Amino acid sequence: MAPITDSYGSRRDRDAAIITRKEPVVYSDLDGVEDVDMRSKLEYFKVNGYVVIEDLFTEDEVELLRSEVQSLAEKDEIKGLDETVLEPGSNNVSSIFKVHTISETVDHLARDERLLNMARSILGSDVYLHQSRANLKPGFREKEFYWHSDFETWHVEDGMPRMRAASCSVLLTDNNETNGPLMVMPGSQSYFISCVGETPNASYKKSTKKQKYGVPDDDSLRFLAEQCGIKPVIAKAGSVVFFDCNTMHGSNSNISPLPRSNLFFAYNSIKNAIKEPKYGLTPRPEYVATREPFNALRARQSDGLA
């Protein structure tokens, strides 16, 4: 059994529950933020649990990142890595985990001041990368990704103590209304949905393709959708979406011929380093959830990504 002190118990043998968030959403003191643009983004994030920063990267930078990801995905030695997820029944790469340790360009991106300043401002501290990932989605037969809170998984499976992490998606292709864009429930970061059912060990192997545990129940989702609405994130390549670790999000399938790809970084506060997984679960591999060392990311001047 989980200790009684766990504010965010989930996947235990009991009914679903909606639990009020205990922590701040933005950890910086907003009154102390002098940059007007940054402050307005943080205020939006605080209320909505996400923010879109349009055209944060130039077309040339996007092209550099896209070709870097494409070239990684074509290498046989990358396809053979544990870090790499192939599409079911094909030899095509759909995700590469811990990609910032494989590609210097992606490492530069993760430490680019444009991203790092935002992550630090949200989390009010130095940050480290809990997870990084390149995602390639070719369109046509791309399945939905069901509603989930990243924090629910990170809390239960990785032992992340508190809601003090932010996910960041750097769009390498346009997200429009027909190619299965990210959908968020604005404001849902304030509600923790405790999920029904227990997690068998090693669920991560499947959950990176399709979430199977930590699935919110219909009544809670209906409640959240009524409270918060559902917002598709429509944005051009080069835009960046930050969303709170507990924001309810998902995406519909993509039958359009328009591919989608992105680079995903999960920034965690160094004050929120992960501990043991809950309920005696075996820790997930290092490339899914970094355990050590929890060194603060060092910023890199924005003189490009190369």
Added chain:
Amino acid sequence: MAPITDSYGSRRDRDAAIITRKEPVVYSDLDGVEDVDMRSKLEYFKVNGYVVIEDLFTEDEVELLRSEVQSLAEKDEIKGLDETVLEPGSNNVSSIFKVHTISETVDHLARDERLLNMARSILGSDVYLHQSRANLKPGFREKEFYWHSDFETWHVEDGMPRMRAASCSVLLTDNNETNGPLMVMPGSQSYFISCVGETPNASYKKSTKKQKYGVPDDDSLRFLAEQCGIKPVIAKAGSVVFFDCNTMHGSNSNISPLPRSNLFFAYNSIKNAIKEPKYGLTPRPEYVATREPFNALRARQSDGLA
């Protein structure tokens, strides 16, 4: 082998092909249409292969239709019919075929002048119902419906000679950008995509749940999407979408908690009555493709649906 005179051969053992449409899209003489609003709708339909008529039915009418469909879907005797498709692994009704012969209200709707005038004007003749269907989609775990042309199926599996039929969807719930709305490729009605592969007999049993044959290839879809773009049909309950039998359409999954339901009518010109299926296929059942009698639908004055 299909006779050499078939303009729209498909599913034969050869590569995919894109064939130019041989027939008109709108069969009425547009210059002779005096009603300005009708004429503008027909002109839009001619170019785009679909048209949305917003708020064609009142809220009260929608409520009547929605409760009629809901009450049919709850009846055990309806669930037991061949005409009824249940969701896989559940006892919930997802479609009821030939629903206009089961429900007087739906029969009234199919013959309502608001629909019938449009169908007749598009097809330039009297019309009959090739197929009718009530569709109930509860949201949450509703899968995508892949790209297809209705005519491809109707031509091959039902022996429909020419492109002189129009599909009509009466929306009983709002279609918004997050609940997997109908998507069309505007202008695609002018291209027939000949599909690869042969059709085994009795494919209809599966294809009503998920299209498995008559699936367009990736290159043709990419060509069409580049030529035509992809348009999600966003409209309120009570709105009606007419689309040409050859318009490429589909829908993404719906993970939102927002259900979708509609009443679907396939109006065919009485001059285009179906013949034998192609390639010696066994005719699909009467409730999927009416064979006789091909009697023209008689209009019903618009004094409501009750």
